[in-house]
Amino acid sequence: MKIYKFLLAFLIILPFLQSCQQDIASLDDPREAITGTGTAGKEWRVTDNDGPSGAAGYTVKISKNDAEPTQIKIANFHGWGTQDVLYATMAGLSLTIIQKKLDGIYTVVGNGANDVDGLITSDFKHITFEYTYDTGDGPVNVTANYGPMPVPSKKKTTVKPAI
Numbered sequence: 679m680k681i682y683k684f685l686l687a688f689l690i691i692l693p694f695l696q697s698c699q700q701d702i703a704s705l706d707d708p709r710e711a712i713t714g715t716g717t718a719g720k721e722w723r724v725t726d727n728d729g730p731s732g733a734a735g736y737t738v739k740i741s742k743n744d745a746e747p748t749q750i751k752i753a754n755f756h757g758w759g760t761q762d763v764l765y766a767t768m769a770g771l772s773l774t775i776i777q778k779k780l781d782g783i784y785t786v787v788g789n790g791a792n793d794v795d796g797l798i799t800s801d802f803k804h805i806t807f808e809y810t811y812d813t814g815d816g817p818v819n820v821t822a823n824y825g826p827m828p829v830p831s832k833k834k835t836t837v838k839p840a841i
Contacts, residue, residue, distance in 0.1 A: 726822035771798040
């Protein structure tokens, strides 16, 4: 009998749990799942292995490419500055990097399997990119993990009573 009560409670709660997760199909523009709404874009915290250089951390801004309805723009890609942006095509939860030379030095190409260079998690909170860049000294393979920006902590201020 307990199992039936549990199943009944689960079936009642299930629709509420499913409605809490954002669904990419419900968005007018699926890119908004990772760019936010509007034109300002959304900031992401990135850590990558940077090949022989070791771990690196930086912030990027992902926004929509208004000229192409399936593309996003990534400013400060690989921490190389905001003067150039890298473009990627979004299809569902997959991203494909469009080869580009950034900052006049770095040629970037995606190197994921089946032309998928980036994968977005189903909760839209993390992105993993695999790509290669080359400055002319040989290719460097990189895995970059994008995550949400940390939320600033609210410190409590205590006022000491006057004595």
